[in-house]
Amino acid sequence: MDTPTKVEDNVHCCIAGGGPAGMILGFLLARAGLKVVVLEKHADFFRDFRGDTIHPSTIQIMDELGLLDEFLKVPHQEVIELKAIFNDFEFTVADFSHLPVAKPVLGLMPQWDFLNFVAAQAARYSTFKLIKEAKVTGLLRDGKRITGVKAETPDGILHVKAKLTVGTDGRSSTVRQLAGLKVIKTGAPIDVLWFRLSQRSDDPPYTFGRFFNGNIMILLNRKEYWQCAYVIEKGDFEKIQKEGLENFREQLASVSPFLANRLTELKSWDDVKLLSVDIDHLEKWYDEGVLCIGDAAHAMSPIGGVGINLAIQDAVAAANILYPHFSNKEIDVSVLKQVQDRREWPMRVVQRVQVIIQNIIRKGRGQTNVKPPVLLRLFNLFPILRRIPARVVGLGIRPEHIRTPNAND
Numbered sequence: 036m037d038t039p040t041k042v043e044d045n046v047h048c049c050i051a052g053g054g055p056a057g058m059i060l061g062f063l064l065a066r067a068g069l070k071v072v073v074l075e076k077h078a079d080f081f082r083d084f085r086g087d088t089i090h091p092s093t094i095q096i097m098d099e100l101g102l103l104d105e106f107l108k109v110p111h112q113e114v115i116e117l118k119a120i121f122n123d124f125e126f127t128v129a130d131f132s133h134l135p136v137a138k139p140v141l142g143l144m145p146q147w148d149f150l151n152f153v154a155a156q157a158a159r160y161s162t163f164k165l166i167k168e169a170k171v172t173g174l175l176r177d178g179k180r181i182t183g184v185k186a187e188t189p190d191g192i193l194h195v196k197a198k199l200t201v202g203t204d205g206r207s208s209t210v211r212q213l214a215g216l217k218v219i220k221t222g223a224p225i226d227v228l229w230f231r232l233s234q235r236s237d238d239p240p241y242t243f244g245r246f247f248n249g250n251i252m253i254l255l256n257r258k259e260y261w262q263c264a265y266v267i268e269k270g271d272f273e274k275i276q277k278e279g280l281e282n283f284r285e286q287l288a289s290v291s292p293f294l295a296n297r298l299t300e301l302k303s304w305d306d307v308k309l310l311s312v313d314i315d316h317l318e319k320w321y322d323e324g325v326l327c328i329g330d331a332a333h334a335m336s337p338i339g340g341v342g343i344n345l346a347i348q349d350a351v352a353a354a355n356i357l358y359p360h361f362s363n364k365e366i367d368v369s370v371l372k373q374v375q376d377r378r379e380w381p382m383r384v385v386q387r388v389q390v391i392i393q394n395i396i397r398k399g400r401g402q403t404n405v406k407p408p409v410l411l412r413l414f415n416l417f418p419i420l421r422r423i424p425a426r427v428v429g430l431g432i433r434p435e436h437i438r439t440p441n442a443n444d
Contacts, residue, residue: 040191043164046072047361049184049197051171052204053080055146056329056346058153059096060201063354065163066100068442069361072195073157074169074186076204080147080154087255087262089142089149090344091134091429096351098137099437102156109152111144112242112256116421117428119244119411126414128244129425141429143242143255146343160442169193174200174213174325180365181214181324199357199366202327203346206313206334214325221314221386223336225393226272228265229308232297234258239293247290254291261294263287264310264337272309280304312336314386320379321371328353328374333382336389344431345382351435352377358439381432 043049048064050057053075061073089111097106117129131139157163166188173185175194183196202210211218234256242256255262265287267275275283280301288295301307316333320326329346336342353374360370414420 037185037192039185039194041188041193043072043193043195043197046070046183046195046197048072048199048201048357049195050074050201050203051184051210052202052208052329052331053077053150053154053165053167054203054205054329054346055150055153055343056331056350057201057203058150058157059347060203060328060350060354061163061165062153062157062160063351063437063439064358064361065157065160066441066443067354067358067439068162069358070162071157071164072197073163073165074171074184074195075165075167076170078168080150087143087145087257088340088343089144090341090347090431091131091136091139091141092344092431092434093347094138094140094142095136095434096347096437100156103137106152107138109144109148111142111148112258113138113140113142114242115140116241117141117243117424118241119246121246121411122248124411126411127418127421128414129428130418130421131425131429133422134425134429136430139429143257145257162442166193171204171209171213174210179323181322184210198324198361200325201353202325202331203329203350204331206315206330208327208331210325211317211327211331214322214327216320216322216325216327217318218315219318221316221390223312223314223390223393224269225336226267226269226312227310227337228267228272228275229310230263230265230301230306231257232261232263232294232300234260235297245291250286250290252287252290263294265290269312276304283307310337314389316379316382316386320375321368323368324366326353326371326374328378332375332378333386335382335386336393338389338392339385339428341385341428341431344428345378345385348381348431348433348435349374349378351437355435355438377433384432 047069050073061071065071097103169186169188175183186193245252251266253264284298313334320332328349
């Protein structure tokens with residue numbers, strides 16, 4: 036074992052990964068008076084692939100923490116309705132205005148701003164420490180039990196000795212790999228191409244999805260530019276590149292004609308990023324001394340934009356279940372199992388729905404003159420139906436609420 040340059044000892048919880056799940060869990064445990072170390076391998080939170088959605092359930096959590104007024108000062112957009120265009124048929128998918136939360140809207144906020152806000156709130160507690168540029172390279176063990184992590188930092192090798200290690204390090208989780216946790220792949224028949232285009236004054240004022248002849252583009256309104264997600268067949272990016280950038284621009288123009296006058300902003304393939312879509316889950320989210328949540332426990336498809344919501348809900352549930360047990364000598368695996376038992380069912384339901392939608396998308400690709408499904412027409416005829424997807428997307432299945440105490444109260 037490498038000799039550590041520095042040791043963080045007597046830590047209640049070491050969290051590997053500074054995404055939404057890791058930062059929320061770290062904040063809640065530190066707020067409850069527990070010593071927490073969060074390791075983030077990058078120097079900052081800025082990632083273009085990180086989603087922007089702040090779900091109504093997350094806004095409700097901020098309210099329960101007494102932070103909503105301060106949180107809403109962070110620059111963001113508020114979406115009351117989600118719209119979509121199927122060929123030439125425009126309809127409203129979801130209406131969030133009826134949700135029973137403090138502020139019934141879907142927020143759009145760059146995730147790096149969200150994470151910086153949570154980090155600033157957590158830093159108010161002396162028991163919280165965020166260490167950036169700390170790449171987890173190994174797990175510390177006492178026999179079979181994991182007792183912390185080894186990480187590489189600019190200052191040398193760091194050992195964090197902790198009662199519990201939590202992997203929140205995403206779909207390619209180092210923690211779950213090093214812990215030997217078994218991954219079950221569901222598979223995904225699609226990938227997503229991710230790029231941005233400028234906004235103009237006469238553009239649609241809302242975030243929406245565009246479905247045309249079996250092709251799908253999601254356009255996130257970031258005020259100054261459109262963040263675009265274009266769905267392709269799994270593994271087709273190389274083929275699309277060979278067909279040429281001009282051909283790709285023509286495809287995009289056919290799906291969203293209003294963008295045609297600015298597609299030359301995609302000057303090379305460097306402006307188009309591939310987001311490889313995976314759906315998987317761990318058979319068991321835990322072992323002695325270690326737990327995974329969020330994408331580290333269940334990689335979600337970007338369909339519905341619910342992965343962030345599930346990760347944050349995992350973190351709230353984990354904090355609620357775990358915090359009373361840190362006073363014990365060890366946290367038994369039966370306690371860790373409670374986290375999986377609480378959060379596995381919502382994850383399974385959402386993944387199943389995502390697989391069904393992905394298969395429908397794949398089946399429809401390339402088909403022309405397809406009429407809108409009857410269900411979509413019903414959303415316009417009976418607006419009350421819009422509340423169903425609003426609740427599923429906005430609150431999720433089995434929404435969680437803050438049960439941890441505030442040590443400063």
